Amino acid sequence: MTADAPHATGTGRLYRAGLSRAETVTVRAGPQGLVLSGMDGDEARTVPRHTLTIVPPVGGNYWRFDFANGDTLEVIGGGPLAAALGHKPGLLSRLEGSWRLALASVPALLGLGAATWYWGVPWAADLAAVHTPPWVERKLTDAGLSLIFRDEKERTTVDPARQKRLAGILANMVGAQDGQAYRLHFLNSPLIGPNAFALPGGDIIVTDQLLKILDDEEVAAVLAHEVGHVRHRHGLRLALRASGLSVLAAVAVGDASTAGHFLVGAPVLLLNLRFTREFEAEADADALAWLSRDPSRSPCAFARALRKIVDSPEVKQAAAIAGHLPSWLATHPMTEERLRPFDAACPAKI
Amino acid sequence: MPDSVDVSNAADSPAHGGSHAFRFHGTGREYFSIWIVNLLLTIVTLGIYSPWAKVRSQRYFHEATELAGARFGYHARPLSILIGRIIVLVLFVPYAILAKIQSPYALVYVPVLLVAGPWIIVKALRFRLRVTSYRGVRFSFSHEAGVMSGAYLNFLGLPILGGITLGLLYPYVLHQQYRWMVDNSRYGATPLRMAPAVGRFYLLSLILVAALLLFGGGIAAIFFSIVQAAKTDGDLSSAHYATFLLIPVLYAGLFLVSVTVALWLAKTVVQRLSLADVTLSAGWQLGPVLWLYVSNGLLLVFTLGFAYPWVRCRTARYVLEHLTVHAPTGLDSFVAGAQSETGAFGDQAAAFFDIDVGIGF
Numbered sequence: 001m002t003a004d005a006p007h008a009t010g011t012g013r014l015y016r017a018g019l020s021r022a023e024t025v026t027v028r029a030g031p032q033g034l035v036l037s038g039m040d041g042d043e044a045r046t047v048p049r050h051t052l053t054i055v056p057p058v059g060g061n062y063w064r065f066d067f068a069n070g071d072t073l074e075v076i077g078g079g080p081l082a083a084a085l086g087h088k089p090g091l092l093s094r095l096e097g098s099w100r101l102a103l104a105s106v107p108a109l110l111g112l113g114a115a116t117w118y119w120g121v122p123w124a125a126d127l128a129a130v131h132t133p134p135w136v137e138r139k140l141t142d143a144g145l146s147l148i149f150r151d152e153k154e155r156t157t158v159d160p161a162r163q164k165r166l167a168g169i170l171a172n173m174v175g176a177q178d179g180q181a182y183r184l185h186f187l188n189s190p191l192i193g194p195n196a197f198a199l200p201g202g203d204i205i206v207t208d209q210l211l212k213i214l215d216d217e218e219v220a221a222v223l224a225h226e227v228g229h230v231r232h233r234h235g236l237r238l239a240l241r242a243s244g245l246s247v248l249a250a251v252a253v254g255d256a257s258t259a260g261h262f263l264v265g266a267p268v269l270l271l272n273l274r275f276t277r278e279f280e281a282e283a284d285a286d287a288l289a290w291l292s293r294d295p296s297r298s299p300c301a302f303a304r305a306l307r308k309i310v311d312s313p314e315v316k317q318a319a320a321i322a323g324h325l326p327s328w329l330a331t332h333p334m335t336e337e338r339l340r341p342f343d344a345a346c347p348a349k350i
Numbered sequence: 351m352p353d354s355v356d357v358s359n360a361a362d363s364p365a366h367g368g369s370h371a372f373r374f375h376g377t378g379r380e381y382f383s384i385w386i387v388n389l390l391l392t393i394v395t396l397g398i399y400s401p402w403a404k405v406r407s408q409r410y411f412h413e414a415t416e417l418a419g420a421r422f423g424y425h426a427r428p429l430s431i432l433i434g435r436i437i438v439l440v441l442f443v444p445y446a447i448l449a450k451i452q453s454p455y456a457l458v459y460v461p462v463l464l465v466a467g468p469w470i471i472v473k474a475l476r477f478r479l480r481v482t483s484y485r486g487v488r489f490s491f492s493h494e495a496g497v498m499s500g501a502y503l504n505f506l507g508l509p510i511l512g513g514i515t516l517g518l519l520y521p522y523v524l525h526q527q528y529r530w531m532v533d534n535s536r537y538g539a540t541p542l543r544m545a546p547a548v549g550r551f552y553l554l555s556l557i558l559v560a561a562l563l564l565f566g567g568g569i570a571a572i573f574f575s576i577v578q579a580a581k582t583d584g585d586l587s588s589a590h591y592a593t594f595l596l597i598p599v600l601y602a603g604l605f606l607v608s609v610t611v612a613l614w615l616a617k618t619v620v621q622r623l624s625l626a627d628v629t630l631s632a633g634w635q636l637g638p639v640l641w642l643y644v645s646n647g648l649l650l651v652f653t654l655g656f657a658y659p660w661v662r663c664r665t666a667r668y669v670l671e672h673l674t675v676h677a678p679t680g681l682d683s684f685v686a687g688a689q690s691e692t693g694a695f696g697d698q699a700a701a702f703f704d705i706d707v708g709i710g711f
Contacts, residue, residue: 013420015486018686020538022420022485058409059380062421072486074421092406095387102383105390106656112393113654139453 008084010075012036017070027075029084034065036073054087059096113248121248122275125240129233137201137236144199148187156186158211166211169220170204173290174227182230184223186211193314198226200235213312217298218305221291225302228286234279241275284338292345300346303339310335367678372670376414378660384410385659401431411662412482415670418681423483468501479535487686492534492541504530521555522548528619537625539687545622554611554618561607568600606640613639620673627679633672642668 008029013022014036028035030046037044051068063078075081095101156163167184174182181202194210204226211219229235284302291299309315388403405428412424445463448456472491479489491497504527512519525548532544572593613634620632642665649657675681 018487018538020485020487020684021682057413058406059384060375060410060414062375062413064423070486092387096384099383102386105386109386109389110654110656 008080010078010081012065012073012075012078015072015074025073027073027078027081029081033085034073034081049085054082054085056082056087056089056093058093116248117245121244122241125244126237128240129237132236132240134201137233140236140239141199141201141203145185145203148205149185156188156208158186158208162211162216165216166206166219166223169216170223170227173220173224182227190314194309194312196222196226198229198235200230200233200239202230204230209312209314210309213308214305217301218308220297221287221299221302222305224287224290225283227290228283229279231286232279232282234283238275238279280338284341288341288345291342298346299342303342303346306335306339367680369674369676370418371672371674373416374414374663374667374670375416376410376663376666378657378663381410381659381663398432401428401435404428404431411666415666417484417675418677420485420681424481425483425488426477426481464506468505469498471505472497472501475531475535484537485681485684487538487684489538490536490687492536494534497534500530500534521551524555525551532619532623536687538684540626540684543624544619545624547618547622550618551615554615557607558611561604561611565600565604569597572596609640609643610636626684628675628677628681631674631676633674634669635672638668 010027012025012027014025015022024038025036026038028037032046033049034047034052035044036047047065047067053066055064055066057063061077061079063075063082065073065075065078067073089097163184163186170182170184183203185203185205186208187205188208190209192207192209194207194213196204196206196210198204204223206219206222210222214222287302288299291297291302384406388399388406391399392403405424405426408424408426412422415422442459445456445459448459475491476493479491482489504523508519508523508526512523525546529544529546532542535542575593613636617632617634620630623630646661646665649661
């Protein structure tokens with residue numbers, strides 16, 4: 001599309017300043033500027049180069065020439081005209097016109113996206129977690145606690161003496177200096193069944209249903225696992241990682257249709273499960289370390305506790321409804337796989 | 351797609367009336383390289399390039415849109431968008447953080463947002479229309495004295511009234527908002543008008559509410575039957591697992607109804623617009639629109655988002671090429687109105703808070 005500079009011509013549509021009326025004109029690039037002819041009742045008019053702004057297309061071949069007096073000239077395929085007036089394609093249009101760049105960008109962006117997904121977001125989320133002041137966690141936890149303990153019917157039925165004993169075990173476990181950050185809560189919930197969980201900031205909740213089937217040594221082993229969650233700030237880190245991934249997925253799929261949004265939810269959920277399993281393994285390692293540190297404690301307790309929980313009727317019923325979950329879909333690594341290090345460290349098998 | 355066809359269009363004689371379908375000359379292949387350069391430069395500059403990217407992208411779509419031989423224009427200056435974004439960031443990121451951590455200080459923003467909301471909507475509409483042109487004439491949003499009070503009435507007063515009447519007034523509120531936005535828009539000095547359609551808004555809302563109730567009821571019934579079965583038998587038969595399969599069916603039904611309602615709403619509004627003697631008609635059909643939604647979603651997911659340029663272009667092509675402008679006395683007699691500058695702040699604030707102030711196309 002490179003015509004000889006002085007002979008470039010074209011057909012365009014001229015709009016006088018402020019009027020929507022289109023006039024079809026023949027345009028020629030002359031030595032002084034654009035020469036327009038064919039206007040209603042006018043003779044040829046020369047628009048000097050310095051009084052017009054060339055607006056090159058973004059893709060396509062629609063060229064616009066804005067005149068200083070407010071007139072607008074549209075020329076489809078006006079490239080040669082512009083070139084004849086001395087217009088050189090800018091860096092952007094050269095970049096946008098390069099197929100090599102566009103194709104090379106695909107793997108580069110894919111790689112960048114994948115790296116952000118697998119390492120970038122978790123890293124940034126963990127960094128943000130380190131810099132999150134403890135009172136933020138406190139706030140999140142208080143909101144969670146008031147939600148959990150809203151129902152009066154769920155008041156615990158655990159013997160106060162045992163509550164005190166377990167709180168003492170927890171206090172010994174975490175040591176004096178973090179002692180006041182940790183609080184033990186008891187929840188009577190047939191719906192949740194035998195379970196224990198840690199909220200960010202140090203609140204640990206155990207259900208009455210769990211205490212019914214475990215002895216104090218086994219509860220201590222479970223508490224060691226939950227303390228691991230708190231120490232590594234798993235709650236906050238998981239929340240931050242999950243929001244990071246949702247943002248990234250939304251950016252990748254853009255302002256897509258509803259169907260797209262529905263489908264991006266699934267991979268984010270699966271990745272969340274990956275993080276959860278990572279965190280469970282980390283908390284297990286903490287529990288194992290604590291149980292192995294003192295000869296009066298035994299890794300067997302954790303293995304016993306977990307097997308009892310899995311064998312409880314409530315958990316069995318839940319498993320029946322969910323069917324047999326493959327391990328990549330499970331939040332806790334499958335029990336036997338998970339208990340291998342504990343069994344190995346357990347001197348006398350039960 | 352080469353748009354050499356345009357020459358014949360460009361040569362037609364002015365001033366004659368008739369009907370013109372919009373034409374869209376953009377292609378996914380062409381937009382792909384623009385999009386990818388935008389993406390690369392935005393990443394490399396850590397986001398600072400994004401206003402420039404937005405302008406290039408908007409220019410591509412506007413300039414690829416043809417009506418009666420002439421193209422649309424987009425004239426926003428990236429720098430004003432950048433300044434708008436920075437202001438929004440400084441003002442509202444603290445709010446986003448406070449709200450996320452459920453700090454009571456976030457409540458300070460509630461009256462601010464309530465009061466600023468309608469103002470932001472007016473600013474956003476002014477900016478959006480002001481930077482759009484067709485045949486050398488700019489669109490605009492009213493600068494008349496009553497506009498701000500109209501915004502507060504329609505986007506603050508009426509929604510509160512809608513809440514008081516337990517939502518019974520909401521379809522009317524939505525209708526008034528659309529109408530107010532259209533009636534204050536101008537092409538040059540000529541105001542747009544929207545003919546009332548309150549009955550249609552109520553009908554569509556009724557259909558949507560009925561669909562939501564049916565959907566909610568269906569989901570509740572499925573879970574109730576499962577829980578009952580689990581309690582009595584302790585074990586679930588395959589028939590119970592089969593009822594789970596009904597859930598996607600219910601979702602699909604809800605999706606179908608909401609797309610239908612959205613499409614009908616867009617048609618309702620578009621076909622009631624007028625600009626002097628110029629009117630619009632839309633030939634969008636449910637089948638192709640559904641296919642567009644579903645295929646776009648699948649394309650994006652299976653290409654990890656790389657099909658985005660094609661998705662944008664095929665959507666624009668379908669929407670525009672089934673929209674016809676009827677101009678019995680031609681499009682030549684419009685004149686420009688008084689012009690005034692509007693910064694991009696309102697535009698950005700609206701985008702940040704996801705206030706949908708668009709009117710469907």
